[in-house]
Amino acid sequence: MSEGDSAGESIHGKPSVIAAFFTGIGQVYQSWLDKSTPFYAVRWATTLLLTAVYMIRVYLLQGWYIVTYALGIYHLNLFIAFLSPKVDPSLLDEDEGPSLPTKQNEEFRPFIRRLPEFKFWHSATKGIVIAMRQIKHMIKYRYLPFTHGKRTYKGKEDTGKAFAS
Numbered sequence: 001m002s003e004g005d006s007a008g009e010s011i012h013g014k015p016s017v018i019a020a021f022f023t024g025i026g027q028v029y030q031s032w033l034d035k036s037t038p039f040y041a042v043r044w045a046t047t048l049l050l051t052a053v054y055m056i057r058v059y060l061l062q063g064w065y066i067v068t069y070a071l072g073i074y075h076l077n078l079f080i081a082f083l084s085p086k087v088d089p090s091l092l093d094e095d096e097g098p099s100l101p102t103k104q105n106e107e108f109r110p111f112i113r114r115l116p117e118f119k120f121w122h123s124a125t126k127g128i129v130i131a132m133r134q135i136k137h138m139i140k141y142r143y144l145p146f147t148h149g150k151r152t153y154k155g156k157e158d159t160g161k162a163f164a165s
Contacts, residue, residue, distance in 0.1 A: 033122070043121050050128045057135070064135045071131045078123050081115035 015023070036043055054071075058064050115123075 037118060040117065040121075043125075047121060047125045047128070050125065054128055054132055057132070061135070061139075064138065067131050067134050067138070071127055074127050075124055078115065078120055078127075082113060082117070082120045084114045086112040086114045 054068075058068050
């Protein structure tokens with residue numbers, strides 16, 4: 001690969017201003033996520049508040065049920081992954097499956113989730129925020145997913161007079 005071929009680099013091998021900006025934004029975002037990790041009650045309370053705001057918004061607007069349905073399916077999929085084990089015990093042989101520790105330095109781990117709690121919370125919160133932005137986008141461009149019957153157009157009123165040619 002020649003100089004400047006990698007993503008986010010300028011011709012001189014230094015990161016471009018735009019790439020450096022987005023890298024900085026990503027680092028600040030990750031820092032806030034890292035700081036919020038121990039406060040699970042506050043994180044989930046915030047997510048429940050966002051969910052309530054979203055539901056009130058959908059109720060007041062009287063619509064956007066398709067976005068809400070997709071969000072519900074997404075949350076259900078996340079919840080199922082949260083409740084599922086990382087490794088399906090029925091697919092493992094007796095020799096390689098999870099077992100009790102046999103040595104002093106082994107740790108007993110009876111259940112490891114496929115989706116950890118933090119990732120479950122983070123994905124659920126991102127889903128709600130994206131659904132709110134999708135509704136805002138649909139309102140802005142007056143998007144209606146379904147029509148309500150056949151559209152009829154009124155023509156000119158018929159006066160009953162014939163054209164004189």
